[in-house]
Amino acid sequence: MISDAQLYSLAVFLGSAAMLMIVLYHFLEINAKDWKEESPISKERRADAVPAATKTR
Incomplete structure (x- = not known):
């Protein structure tokens, strides 16, 4: 027994x-590389993926 x-x-x-x-x-986690910056998706397509309510004009 312990x-x-x-x-x-x-x-x-x-x-x-x-x-x-x-x-x-x-x-x-803090020092990890951000892979989102190297995404093959263009900025225009990425902007279209953001919901309209959160887009700033």
């Missing part, structure tokens, strides 16, 4: 690992 001390250590380790993964995810 003791209280082992359970506590496991909880601290898993919590710390989860926080590190969250920080790593945000770091990678």
Whole structure:
């Protein structure tokens, strides 16, 4: 059976690992390349895809 001390250590380790993964995810997300700029769709077609209510005149 697992003791209280082992359970506590496991909880601290898993919590710390989860926080590190969250920080790593945000770091990678912020520094990721924006692939939308390299889209093969022309600007005119991209503008037509925007709903009329959000278009600025």
